[in-house]
Amino acid sequence: MRYPIVFQTLALSAGLIVAGAAQAQVVVADAWVRATVTGQKATGAFMKLTAPQTTRLVAASSPVAGVVEVHEMKMEKDIMKMAALSSLDLPAGKTVELKPGGYHVMLMDLKAPLNKDSTVPLTLTFKDAKGMTTQQELKVPVQQPTPPAGMQHGGAHKH
Numbered sequence: 033m034r035y036p037i038v039f040q041t042l043a044l045s046a047g048l049i050v051a052g053a054a055q056a057q058v059v060v061a062d063a064w065v066r067a068t069v070t071g072q073k074a075t076g077a078f079m080k081l082t083a084p085q086t087t088r089l090v091a092a093s094s095p096v097a098g099v100v101e102v103h104e105m106k107m108e109k110d111i112m113k114m115a116a117l118s119s120l121d122l123p124a125g126k127t128v129e130l131k132p133g134g135y136h137v138m139l140m141d142l143k144a145p146l147n148k149d150s151t152v153p154l155t156l157t158f159k160d161a162k163g164m165t166t167q168q169e170l171k172v173p174v175q176q177p178t179p180p181a182g183m184q185h186g187g188a189h190k191h
Contacts, residue, residue: 057168058083058122058158065139066132067148067176075146076103077137077154077172078130083122090119090165091157098141100154105133114138119159132177148176 063079081089092100101116112133120135122128130136137154139146146152151171159165 057166058087058089058156060156060168060170061127063154063170063172064175064177065146065152065154065172067174068142068146070145072145073142074138074140075142076132077139077152078132079137079172080127080129081122082127083124083158086124086161087122087158088119088160089122089156090159092137092154093157094139094152094154096143096146096152097139098143099138101138101140102135103138104135122158146174148174150174 059082061080061082063077065077066075068075077092089102092102094100102120103114104117104120105112105114107113116138117135120128128135137156139152151173154170154172156168156170157165158168
């Protein structure tokens with residue numbers, strides 16, 4: 033039986049969607065976004081990413097921010113510098129940690145403060161070695177991080 037071209041195209045499209053869904057996803061663990069205060073226009077999102085096959089994080093987006101970029105912070109001649117990356121390599125089976133002071137997702141031009149105990153929608157876009165692009169939509173909790181030991185107020189520390 034011959035089907036009109038529209039049905040053949042739909043069947044082919046459905047097959048490609050199923051093939052893409054069958055592709056193993058990047059595992060996202062321990063994701064969080066740093067809480068902000070009124071007037072603050074930028075913050076970071078942090079997480080651990082583990083790809084089952086060689087993959088790259090190529091983009092991120094969120095409706096809470098006008099601009100979302102993957103960034104790296106590193107020391108250059110005793111100066112901490114932050115720069116946007118066009119992509120972040122995720123080697124097969126190895127966990128890449130996005131953390132304060134290192135790789136992170138930068139949320140800029142925030143549309144409203146991000147309050148502790150709320151969540152932020154975040155979409156990550158990945159590209160595998162074959163050029164196949166996939167997206168993962170997350171609901172990331174907003175947290176107020178605990179200062180490192182010795183940085184808390186009170187105790188024996190005096191100003």
